[in-house]
Amino acid sequence: MRPSMEHLASAFAQRPDSANLPEWLTMMQNDSWKRARSHGLPWRKDEHWKYTSLYNLAKLELRAPETPASDLTVRGSRVYQNDHATVIEWRNGRPLTSMSLPGGVSFRTLGGDVPSNSDFLTNEPARHSVMQDINQAFADTVCELTVAANTRVELPVYLLQELQGNNVLASQRLHINVGDNSELDLVDHLVGSGSDNVNNRHLSIFIGANSHVRHTLIQQDDLATSLINNVDVAVSRDANYVSQVFDLGARLARHDLGISLNGENAHCSMVAAYLPHDEQHVDHHTLVKHNKPNTHSEQRYNGVAGFKGHGVFNGKVLVQPDAQKITAAQSNQNILLCDQAAVDTKPELEIYADDVKCSHGATVGQLDETALFYLQSRGLGKHQAQQLLVQGFVRDIYANIRCKTLHDWLDKAITSKLDELVSKLQ
């Protein structure tokens, strides 16, 4: 049986301020809700939800968030202080204060009778998911971040999102539009606290010709928070999208990353490190569509599953008939730290062109016993040796991050997370 939508339906009926929204937004919400309702929540018989169950999520008596107060109270540490990044703060899916933006960058909330330049609301994503419909049904603040053509944004744009309260369904909807010949460093930091909150977000990103976007997502929700992270990216010719995802928290984290390489010489590089333990479930679903010739994609997903941790990787590369001379490389490597850890991995290639270079590989294994013995024979304790090996495996994913602030922050956060994973082994 599909998970019930009963609680979502009452949350939809009781969402606050629905009377004050612009008409187009209310219409969009209603249409999206109808689509979601007629499909139902995904479940294991849907191909892409085989390993990830939403039953627990469906049992939560969720409600749309109240209008936020003004200040963030982020637990833990921020990656950037205000003078080292352009900070855009969010709570429960809505942007907070007005911020000062660098030249060439603008941020707006779509309102008024008819929103202008809002094609992104109707564009077909690389892969459609019901969770996107549910996001659109609940999102009452649709935001757009625009980087004008020929703009190199010097400081990173730091999206810091907090979840607070209990039983909140946050529905962040953000479109990022990067003009031609521009460069943007986006650091997306999710810090969920409270209890039984769900973050069902949808980011769409358009990257104009010859532009570069580096997108780092740090997911640091606490164990009572669930994350459904829908990211859809369209990459134009000669442009480059880099995705770096670090899963450091959440009870359930589901990532749907869809990338369309829409122009020749478009490139995307996707890496992730996920470290589930203690009933945590992390699921990475990726889809790269090579729609044009000479496009390139790389994926490196490294997982370490600790005690009662479950990781899922499903990476698909789709090569369209005319997309000759493309290269696509995909790797998913996993280390299971104990018997009660599990990983399901499924790399998929679907190729309709005949002159392509595609590779994929997936491994699931334990820590290398010989390497462990080598380190112990140098005097390192067993835990320290385990931690060092696991850290080396994960460091491979973030070693090349050029921003020292970000690199060092991640190094510290990941080290302490791995310490936690390893210390729970007997």
Next chain:
Amino acid sequence: MLTIKNLHASVDDTPILKGIDLALEPGKVHAIMGPNGSGKSTLAGVLAGNPRYEVTDGSIEFLGHDLLDMSTEDRARAGLFLAFQYPVEIPGVNNAYLLKAALNAKRTYNGEPELDAFEFLSKIKASMKIMEMSEDFLKRDVNAGFSGGEKKRNEVLQMQMLEPKLAVLDETDSGLDIDALKVVAEGVNRLRDEERSFLVITHYQRLLDHIIPDHVHVLAGGRIVKSGTRELALELEARGYDWISSEAVAS
């Protein structure tokens, strides 16, 4: 220093060592030679505590400790060092980090304060000079992408940093050209003193031209079948191992 009595050990239930007796005094270099499959590497692995090997009988005493009762890391901290026949590549862990962690683990075990960054760097730079290793080595990952010679030099470098009381060299010479062999031997010889003992395991006599042993033992079929002085190694070089094996069978 080290007293091995009636040591029996197996790999996957196959007996490899069948009663080894050996005693090392402080400051002495003992060489263990023997044909392939005689149990040389098993002996090295058992001394260091490799979990692949199961000790089925016998005892090993090391500086007054029951060695077999100690974890691998405690053996290392107490002063036993194994130079691996095949040093392991560890991607993502750099040499400086490993050496510092190893050194400090040992110092903490022995009740000494940890080294500060300056002391550590001056110590390691001195060792790198002896081993003819370039500065970028410190930032490289442990043995990852190293040539065979670089890996062996790295083993000896680690040994110099850790200053063990007993060093076991497991075929450290195998696969080295003569220049690399000389660097490795020089690295070992610099550490020789009245206290420190060495157990040099080798298949070839050549290494013993550069590291002069006090005693030479021949291991065959899991037992020490002959012991002697350096001349024994030369004789083995000239006559091969067969005469020893047949002599052992005859007796």
